[in-house]
Amino acid sequence: MPRSFRLAPSILSADFARLGEEVRAVEAAGADLIHFDVMDNHYVPNLTIGPLVCEAVRPHVSIPIDVHLMVRPVDRIIPDFARAGANLITFHPEASEHVDRSLQLIRDSGCKAGLVFNPATPLHYLDHVMDKLDIILLMSVNPGFGGQKFIASTLPKIRAVRDRIDAHVAAGGQPIWLEVDGGVKIDNVAEVARAGADTFVAGSAVFGARGADGGYDEVIRRFREALAGV
Ligand code: DX5
Ligand code: ZN
Numbered sequence: 001m002p003r004s005f006r007l008a009p010s011i012l013s014a015d016f017a018r019l020g021e022e023v024r025a026v027e028a029a030g031a032d033l034i035h036f037d038v039m040d041n042h043y044v045p046n047l048t049i050g051p052l053v054c055e056a057v058r059p060h061v062s063i064p065i066d067v068h069l070m071v072r073p074v075d076r077i078i079p080d081f082a083r084a085g086a087n088l089i090t091f092h093p094e095a096s097e098h099v100d101r102s103l104q105l106i107r108d109s110g111c112k113a114g115l116v117f118n119p120a121t122p123l124h125y126l127d128h129v130m131d132k133l134d135i136i137l138l139m140s141v142n143p144g145f146g147g148q149k150f151i152a153s154t155l156p157k158i159r160a161v162r163d164r165i166d167a168h169v170a171a172g173g174q175p176i177w178l179e180v181d182g183g184v185k186i187d188n189v190a191e192v193a194r195a196g197a198d199t200f201v202a203g204s205a206v207f208g209a210r211g212a213d214g215g216y217d218e219v220i221r222r223f224r225e226a227l228a229g230v
Pocket of ligand 2: 010035037181201
């Protein structure tokens with residue numbers, strides 16, 4: 001059965017002065033999720049947006065909001081995002097003192113839960129929590145900024161996680177999405193999908209089309225076209 005693919009534009013590259021309009025435009029263009037990058041100038045060297053902005057964006061879209069926490073500590077902020085309308089919440093395991101507890105807290109708050117792996121973060125964090133995951137997010141750049149180059153060593157890592165998810169599901173486990181974030185473009189998304197990803201974050205590749213011919217409709221159509229060949 002062909003995997004279903006999801007495209008998650010990252011609003012890190014949107015026009016922050018017109019966020020409502022920007023998220024409405026990408027939903028209308030066919031986006032499946034809104035990827036929401038939360039940076040704290042502590043876990044990563046940049047500072048972005050928090051629960052207040054999530055709450056402000058929420059009424060503008062009906063698709064799920066995919067909150068990517070690049071913060072330390074993790075737990076304090078989870079219920080705030082759940083109340084602000086987040087649907088998925090992911091965090092970096094090395095930023096949490098108690099990974100299992102943080103995952104449980106996300107699910108108890110009514111959201112889907114996931115772990116994020118930096119390019120050099122080992123996969124052993126998955127070992128004892130597969131049943132607590134709805135999504136695994138692999139970073140294909142070091143977190144902190146949009147517009148960076150895709151790190152090629154992510155491809156074998158995607159394959160390794162795909163194998164682990166498939167084995168988990170074959171043994172009766174729940175489905176787990178496999179999302180990739182960083183440097184994903186129209187010209188490499190098919191390769192990322194072939195490696196085993198089903199959910200693609202694209203920041204600069206989508207919002208970079210602002211004002212261009214065809215705008216977001218055209219760029220999202222071309223992403224779909226590239227994925228249709230996988
Ligand atoms: C980076 C963020 C990404 C970023 C991706 O730390 O997690 O979501 O917005 O941007 P692009 O697609 O431009 O690499
Ligand atoms: Zn992200």
